[in-house]
Structures are given as C-alpha cells and as structure tokens.
Amino acid sequence: MAVCIAVIAKENYPLYIRSTPMENELKFHYMVHTSLDVVDEKISAMGKALVDQRELYLGLLYPTEDYKVYGYVTNSKVKFVMVVDSSNTALRDNEIRSMFRKLHNSYTDVMCNPFYNPGDPIQSRAFDSMVTSMMIQVC
Amino acid sequence: MRAASARAVLRRADWCMADTVLFELLHTEMVAELWAPDPDPGPGGQKTSLSVLESMGFRVGQALGERLPQETLGFREELEVLKFLCKDLWVAVFHKQMDSLRTNHQGTYVLQDNSFPLLVPMASGRQYVEEAPKFLAFTCGLLCGALGTLGFQSLVTASVTALPACKFQVVIRKP
Numbered sequence: 540m541a542v543c544i545a546v547i548a549k550e551n552y553p554l555y556i557r558s559t560p561m562e563n564e565l566k567f568h569y570m571v572h573t574s575l576d577v578v579d580e581k582i583s584a585m586g587k588a589l590v591d592q593r594e595l596y597l598g599l600l601y602p603t604e605d606y607k608v609y610g611y612v613t614n615s616k617v618k619f620v621m622v623v624d625s626s627n628t629a630l631r632d633n634e635i636r637s638m639f640r641k642l643h644n645s646y647t648d649v650m651c652n653p654f655y656n657p658g659d660p661i662q663s664r665a666f667d668s669m670v671t672s673m674m675i676q677v678c
Numbered sequence: 679m680r681a682a683s684a685r686a687v688l689r690r691a692d693w694c695m696a697d698t699v700l701f702e703l704l705h706t707e708m709v710a711e712l713w714a715p716d717p718d719p720g721p722g723g724q725k726t727s728l729s730v731l732e733s734m735g736f737r738v739g740q741a742l743g744e745r746l747p748q749e750t751l752g753f754r755e756e757l758e759v760l761k762f763l764c765k766d767l768w769v770a771v772f773h774k775q776m777d778s779l780r781t782n783h784q785g786t787y788v789l790q791d792n793s794f795p796l797l798v799p800m801a802s803g804r805q806y807v808e809e810a811p812k813f814l815a816f817t818c819g820l821l822c823g824a825l826g827t828l829g830f831q832s833l834v835t836a837s838v839t840a841l842p843a844c845k846f847q848v849v850i851r852k853p
Contacts, residue, residue, distance in 0.1 A: 549829065595749060614747040615827045650744040650827075657740050657827075 540630070541621045541638070542606065543567040544670050546646060546661060549616035551575055555661040558622070559674050570608060571620045574600045578610045578618050595643070596636050611639040617646065638673055645669045698773050698795060705796055708734070709812050728812060732819035739823020746770055747828070756850060759828050760787050767824055772796075785850040789821075790843070797842035810838040814846075821846060 543558035558567040577600040585593045597610035602625065611619040619642050623630060649655050649663050712727040746766055753759050764776035768791075778790040796813050800806050814836035825832045831851040838844045 593752075613744070614753060615744055616829055647745050651741040653737070 540624070541673050542624050543571065543620075543622035544642070544673065545571040545620045546642075547571070547575060547618040547620065548658065549618075554617070554659075555666070555670075557667075557670055557674070567622060570603075570606070570622055574608045574610060574620050575618070577601055577608075578612060578620070581610065582612060596639055598632075609635050609639070611643070613643060613646070619643070619646075641669065641673070701771070702796060702799065705813070705816060708816065713812065724812075728815045731812065731815035732822070735816040735819025735821075736823035736826070737819075738816075739820040739825075740827045741823075742767060742770065742820070743824035743827030746824075753828060756785070756830065757781070759825065759830060760789075760848070762828075763821060763824060764789060767820075771820070785852065787848040787850075789846040789848065791846075792843045794842050794844045797838070797844060801841045804840055806841060807838055810841060810844070811836065814838070814844060818846065821848060825850070 542560070543556070545553055545557075546555040548554050553568075553571070556568060556571060558564050578597060581597045581600070595611055595613060597612060600608045600610045600620070602608070605625055607623050607625055609621045609623065611621075613619075619639055621635065621638065621642075623635070645666050646661075649661055649666050650657065652663065655661070655663065709731065712730055747753070747762065753762065760779060760781070764779050768774065768776045772795045774793075774795065776789050777792045780788045780790070794814075794817075796817065797810060800810075800813075818834040818836050822832055822834045825834075825848070831853070833849045833851065835847050836844055837847070
C-alpha cells in the first residue's frame with residue numbers, strides 16, 4: 540500500500556500527485572521532487588551499461604527513516620514515483636512491480652483517451668480510482 | 679487435424695484482412711469529409727484540411743507511441759526509434775513493414791513504402807498522383823506524433839511519384 544503516488548512528465552513537472560495523509564502533502568511533494576535526481580542518475584547509468592534488456596522498473600531509489608521511494612520510467616520518459624511506508628515490511632519487490640505495471644497500463648489508457656491532452660494534469664476518474672485502490676487505507 | 683488448422687489460419691487471415699479494410703474505409707471517409715464542405719476551397723482551405731488531418735494523425739501517433747513500445751527501455755538512440763516506427767508501428771497500423779529506411783546519419787531519414795496500403799486501392803501508376811498528398815497527411819501526423827512521444831521533435835513530409843509507392847521524409851530537429 541503506497542502512501543504517495545506521483546506521475547511526472549518527461550519535462551519533469553508533475554502530471555498527477557496524490558498522497559494519503561493530507562496534512563503532510565508538502566513533505567511528499569518535496570520527496571518526489573528530490574527523487575527525480577535519482578531517477579535521472581539511474582536512467583543515465585543504465586544508458587551507459589551495455590545491457591541489452593534495460594528495465595522500466597528502476598527499483599528502490601532511496602530509503603529514508605520512515606519511507607522508501609520506488610521509481611519506474613516508461614519509454615516516453617514519463618516517470619512514476621511511489622512512496623511506501625517503511626514499517627510495511629510485507630510489501631515485496633514483485634508487488635511493487637505489479638503496482639507499477641497497473642499504473643503504466645492506466646496511464647496508457649489515459650493517453651489513449653481522446654478527451655485528454657498530453658501534457659495536461661491527469662483528471663481521469665478511472666485513473667483516480669485505480670490509484671485510490673493502491674493507496675494505504677487511513678481511517 | 680490439418681483441415682482444422684488450415685481453417686484456423688484462414689479465419690485468422692480473414693480477421694486480419696477485415697481489420698485493415700476497416701481502417702482504410704474510415705480513413706477514406708475522413709479525407710472525404712474534410713474535403714466535402716468546400717469541393718474547391720482554394721489553396722488556403724486545402725491547407726487547413728491538410729493540417730486537420732495531420733493533427734488527427736499526431737494525436738493518434740502520441741497514443742500509439744505510448745501503447746506500442748515493449749516492456750523494456752529499448753530506445754538508446756534515434757536510429758532505434760526509427761526502426762521501431764518502420765517495424766512495430768507500421769505492422770500495428772498497416773499490417774506490413776516499411777520497405778526501406780535510409781538515412782544520412784545527420785537527422786534526416788527517408789522511409790519508403792512500395793505498396794502503401796492506403797494508396798493501393800486507388801491506382802497503380804501515375805493516375806491520381808495530385809490527389810495522393812491528402813491521403814498521406816494523416817500518416818505523416820502519425821509518424822510525427824509517435825516520434826514526439828518517444829522524445830524527438832520532427833518534421834515529416836510525404837511524396838508520391840507513382841502510386842502506390844510513397845516516401846516519408848523525417849527530419850529530426852536537434853534541441
């Protein structure tokens with residue numbers, strides 16, 4: 540269960556950003572922003588490595604004392620950043636991967652929506668409800 | 679056993695062929711619709727219609743550029759993106775690959791299709807060469823949009839000397 544999910548455009552501005560504990564929103568925005576540097580590092584590091592199969596999933600970007608931040612980049616250089624609670628040790632790598640895959644599929648659906656202008660903030664309710672299903676349930 | 683598999687192959691071929699025809703018919707109607715209100719709009723009106731078709735293709739190309747590439751980050755350089763256009767994109771939209779790709783290695787690429795599916799039903803030779811550009815506008819936009827999503831600003835133009843062969847010239851703009 541994620542605490543914050545963000546979709547960042549290739550020009551590095553947020554297309555969609557949502558976090559659950561409403562009062563600490565700014566802190567999560569800041570975390571996502573700082574993680575963009577790490578994402579760029581990973582992408583350029585992968586570019587130099589002569590590996591044929593480079594993955595879209597970037598893995599753990601950096602851990603803090605309370606949270607872990609994971610990243611994923613698409614072929615169109617759109618980045619997904621997910622912040623997860625550190626105390627939630629039950630979440631495994633392949634669960635994070637499947638959450639990113641769902642995000643990617645929903646983002647592709649948003650792109651194919653004729654009412655969506657690429658580059659605009661995402662306002663699709665279907666995308667919203669998919670993200671809600673992935674976020675932590677805070678009462 | 680062989681009869682069953684032969685039937686299955688035929689059924690799949692029918693389905694594939696029906697698929698292509700549907701898009702061709704829709705595309706023909708799109709062009710006809712944009713030209714219909716003013717059968718002789720003059721150079722200004724024609725340009726608007728061409729740019730409308732191109733912008734439609736652009737939006738479709740943007741969406742395809744997001745949906746088609748595979749699950750791995752395969753595009754290390756320009757040439758790989760162009761190969762993706764010639765193979766995967768062309769197969770997805772027109773069920774065939776581009777016939778040839780040439781480049782001057784300085785940002786200009788010429789994609790040649792010797793039997794472009796949208797022109798095949800029209801003629802085979804020099805008849806209707808003047809009418810052909812309006813049937814290529816959507817596809818130019820498609821290429822431009824797909825390149826845009828994959829990170830390259832480009833200018834795409836098409837030229838026809840003898841149907842149904844056509845050439846698309848792609849010039850990648852350096853940032």
